Amino acid sequence: DTSLAEVNSFSPSMPISPSSMINQYKFEDEPELRDLFITVDDPESHITAIETFITYRVVTKTSRGEFDSSEYEVRRRYQDFLWLKTKLEEAHPTLIIPPLPEKFIMKGMVERFSDEFIETRRKALHKFLNRIADHPTLTFNEDFKIFLTAQAWELSSHKKQGPGLLSRMGQTVRAVASSVRGGVKNRPEMFTEMNDYMETFSQKINVLDKIAHRIYKEEREYFNEMKEYGPIHTLWSASEEDIADSLKGVASCIDKCCKATEKRMAGLSENLLPILHEYVLYSEILMGVLKRRDQIQGELESKVDALANRKTEKDLFSEEIGKLEDKVECANNALKADWDRWKQNMQCDMRSTFTNVAENNLRYYEECLATWESFLASQAVDLHVEEDSEDRP
Amino acid sequence: MEDCLAKKMEITVSEAEKRTGRNAMNMQETYTAYLIETRAVESQSEGQCAPVDSLWRRYSEFELLRNYLSVTYPHIVVPPLPEKRADFVWHKLSADNMDPDFVERRRIGLENFLLRVASHPVLCQDKIFYSFLTQEGGWKEMVNETGFQLKADSRLKALNATFRVKNPDKRFTELKHYSDELQSVISHLLRVRARVADWLYGVYKVHGNYGRVFSEWSAIEKEMGDGLQSAGHHMDVYAASIDDILEEEEHYADQLKEYLFYAEALRAVCRKHELMQYDLEMAAQDLTSKKQQCEELATGTMRTFSLKGMTSKLFGQETPEQREAKIKVLEEQIQEGEEQLKSKNLEGRDFVKSAWADIERFKEQKNHDLKEALISYAVMQISMCKKGIQVWTNAKECFSKM
Numbered sequence: 076d077t078s079l080a081e082v083n084s085f086s087p088s089m090p091i092s093p094s095s096m097i098n099q100y101k102f103e104d105e106p107e108l109r110d111l112f113i114t115v116d117d118p119e120s121h122i123t124a125i126e127t128f129i130t131y132r133v134v135t136k137t138s139r140g141e142f143d144s145s146e147y148e149v150r151r152r153y154q155d156f157l158w159l160k161t162k163l164e165e166a167h168p169t170l171i172i173p174p175l176p177e178k179f180i181m182k183g184m185v186e187r188f189s190d191e192f193i194e195t196r197r198k199a200l201h202k203f204l205n206r207i208a209d210h211p212t213l214t215f216n217e218d219f220k221i222f223l224t225a226q227a228w229e230l231s232s233h234k235k236q237g238p239g240l241l242s243r244m245g246q247t248v249r250a251v252a253s254s255v256r257g258g259v260k261n262r263p264e265m266f267t268e269m270n271d272y273m274e275t276f277s278q279k280i281n282v283l284d285k286i287a288h289r290i291y292k293e294e295r296e297y298f299n300e301m302k303e304y305g306p307i308h309t310l311w312s313a314s315e316e317d318i319a320d321s322l323k324g325v326a327s328c329i330d331k332c333c334k335a336t337e338k339r340m341a342g343l344s345e346n347l348l349p350i351l352h353e354y355v356l357y358s359e360i361l362m363g364v365l366k367r368r369d370q371i372q373g374e375l376e377s378k379v380d381a382l383a384n385r386k387t388e389k390d391l392f393s394e395e396i397g398k399l400e401d402k403v404e405c406a407n408n409a410l411k412a413d414w415d416r417w418k419q420n421m422q423c424d425m426r427s428t429f430t431n432v433a434e435n436n437l438r439y440y441e442e443c444l445a446t447w448e449s450f451l452a453s454q455a456v457d458l459h460v461e462e463d464s465e466d467r468p
Numbered sequence: 469m470e471d472c473l474a475k476k477m478e479i480t481v482s483e484a485e486k487r488t489g490r491n492a493m494n495m496q497e498t499y500t501a502y503l504i505e506t507r508a509v510e511s512q513s514e515g516q517c518a519p520v521d522s523l524w525r526r527y528s529e530f531e532l533l534r535n536y537l538s539v540t541y542p543h544i545v546v547p548p549l550p551e552k553r554a555d556f557v558w559h560k561l562s563a564d565n566m567d568p569d570f571v572e573r574r575r576i577g578l579e580n581f582l583l584r585v586a587s588h589p590v591l592c593q594d595k596i597f598y599s600f601l602t603q604e605g606g607w608k609e610m611v612n613e614t615g616f617q618l619k620a621d622s623r624l625k626a627l628n629a630t631f632r633v634k635n636p637d638k639r640f641t642e643l644k645h646y647s648d649e650l651q652s653v654i655s656h657l658l659r660v661r662a663r664v665a666d667w668l669y670g671v672y673k674v675h676g677n678y679g680r681v682f683s684e685w686s687a688i689e690k691e692m693g694d695g696l697q698s699a700g701h702h703m704d705v706y707a708a709s710i711d712d713i714l715e716e717e718e719h720y721a722d723q724l725k726e727y728l729f730y731a732e733a734l735r736a737v738c739r740k741h742e743l744m745q746y747d748l749e750m751a752a753q754d755l756t757s758k759k760q761q762c763e764e765l766a767t768g769t770m771r772t773f774s775l776k777g778m779t780s781k782l783f784g785q786e787t788p789e790q791r792e793a794k795i796k797v798l799e800e801q802i803q804e805g806e807e808q809l810k811s812k813n814l815e816g817r818d819f820v821k822s823a824w825a826d827i828e829r830f831k832e833q834k835n836h837d838l839k840e841a842l843i844s845y846a847v848m849q850i851s852m853c854k855k856g857i858q859v860w861t862n863a864k865e866c867f868s869k870m
Contacts, residue, residue: 272688275684275687276688282677283678286674286678293670293674296667296670297668297671300663300664300667303660304657304660304661307657307660310653311653311657314646314649314650317835318835321838321839321843322842324842325846328849422691422870425692425870426692429699430864430868433861434864436856439856441853443849444850444854450846454842454846
């Protein structure tokens with residue numbers, strides 16, 4: 076159904092309870108200390124003359140003073156999220172901004188709005204906003220507040236304000252200049268270490284992402300074959316008498332294991348795959364953050380070089396350099412703190428995700444074990460009955 | 469089965485060896501020879517170790533033995549041989565006849581065949597079978613001297629030829645139908661099982677990649693490193709465990725395959741009966757028409773149209789002497805025919821009786837064996853689940869320490 080004649084909902088409104096939010100992601104901050112609760116749900120499609128797009132409902136509940144009200148409900152589209160991310164990057168170039176789901180997965184226009192795609196995106200957007208809310212600095216960002224609270228027209232008009240394009244161009248020019256210069260001369264050891272770490276981490280996380288997808292694919296094919304496997308035994312039982320029960324028993328076991336496999340697959344696609352994907356995105360983000368820090372230092376260094384060649388206006392330059400030195404120190408400190416925080420969260424996420432994978436597999440094997448053991452028990456009963464009847468004269 | 473050979477003699481196919489030799493067309497060929505070892509059981513109970521006799525046989529000789537048994541005992545469901553070529557393979561298994569795993573499974577299959585024959589109340593008493601086990605040289609000549617090939621009805625080779633039997637025995641018709649169904653369902657099952665095995669293999673083996681990546685990743689982590697490294701090790705264990713699991717499953721597949729081929733043997737007995745019934749009906753029909761001819765000649769009436777009758781009407785009657793001669797010939801033929809029909813009927817009844825006795829025996833054996841096979845399959849699945857639980861419990865512990 077490619078034409079949507081009216082605004083309609085794709086999935087029933089899923090109010091996400093605080094307890095399920097806690098299960099979805101764990102942060103080092105205690106949930107009880109939170110004073111900002113955000114949910115993203117209720118995707119709706121909108122059709123205009125020019126385009127079709129989806130909006131999501133963003134509900135915010137807060138006890139913070141700076142918010143005029145304690146509850147807000149707004150609708151946002153992907154573009155708006157993208158805008159927010161850009162603004163946060165501009166305001167905090169050396170902070171680690173959480174990853175946004177990709178713009179679209181190239182699979183053709185029709186699938187762009189598949190239920191699965193929309194749900195995956197909704198979950199990712201929900202995580203995005205909540206990670207910002209949990210960030211000690213980003214949570215107080217003004218654009219973030221506006222994103223959560225402004226009505227559609229308010230947001231549009233706000234977006235048009237501000238330095239925007241020119242300042243971004245300025246940044247790009249500086250970036251090019253610093254790379255032309257040949258990079259940073261005196262990068263602190265710590266950031267070189269971070270760079271090396273991120274290069275390896277990025278490699279490994281990408282491979283893990285591929286492995287996880289491959290496992291999912293193999294499991295799905297296994298599941299498809301298993302669906303066919305069980306019924307053959309039932310078919311066979313129709314031509315047998317004595318062993319019909321045993322055959323039906325095996326068929327039933329295989330069918331149950333088949334369902335257990337389906338659950339295991341769902342576990343992968345709901346948990347491991349999204350997390351690994353997020354960290355693939357994170358590795359790109361982190362490489363970007365490290366570059367920007369380098370750029371800021373590069374600015375300082377080129378100004379310092381310029382000063383050395385200058386004969387006049389030395390005081391003015393010294394003042395500028397002082398400002399830049401502050402800028403570099405701020406950037407470095409912000410990044411260092413955020414880096415530590417990111418690493419902690421990453422460790423936490425990886426621990427819980429892979430533990431969850433293990434638990435998923437355990438549940439799967441335990442279910443299958445129970446099924447086959449009960450089948451075996453039923454057969455033993457039959458054997459005893461047979462033996463007894465043979466003893467009788 | 470008190471007197472069957474299996475109780476008196478230990479039979480094993482203990483070794484397989486690659487050989488090269490020259491075939492009938494004097495061309496070099498490579499084949500596998502199997503060592504058959506036999507030892508009398510009785511002497512063991514006296515505390516002595518009986519000497520082991522052994523001889524080598526190749527697959528074609530087993531085939532010759534089975535053909536002989538099939539022709540000589542048409543009413544018996546003759547145990548099948550293991551497959552000639554590897555079938556129902558999944559990607560890890562080789563379809564090559566010289567592949568050591570295939571040869572090994574065939575060795576087991578051939579031993580199983582010999583044990584089946586040796587435990588059969590009728591077949592175990594066969595002298596050719598006994599010589600197969602004990603007489604190295606001249607066995608082939610001995611078999612051919614029995615002239616069994618002459619007895620073999622070439623019509624049976626045309627598997628799809630139908631004989632229009634007017635009064636089919638309902639039991640045999642049902643049995644043939646059953647054997648067709650059994651063949652169809654078991655081959656379908658084996659095909660899907662092979663595909664399931666393929667994907668299961670994939671799932672396990674891809675997990676092995678985790679091991680390598682975790683290890684490399686752990687090198688850059690301080691706190692997570694140990695947990696990652698040890699978890700990776702468990703993933704390697706998990707990936708490796710599938711090899712043994714699937715090898716065991718191959719033996720289960722072989723058990724099913726035996727009954728896939730047994731279905732053919734069952735069908736063969738039904739076919740033989742069909743053929744016998746057909747011959748019987750043809751003979752009865754022939755006898756009836758001869759009797760009719762005789763009657764016509766004797767009474768001078770022509771009840772049925774016959775070209776001879778017409779020509780004799782057109783070209784003149786026969787002389788009474790000619791007619792007498794014809795009647796006499798016919799009467800002789802009728803007498804012969806009646807005797808033949810009598811003996812064929814007897815043969816038929818005997819066949820049905822002994823065939824049905826063996827079919828009952830086969831049914832019991834089949835039910836017992838298949839039930840055991842299904843139970844062993846369940847046991848295998850349980851073992852696989854337990855291994856999985858162990859590995860993932862260990863992995864979970866490592867992950868939780870990350």
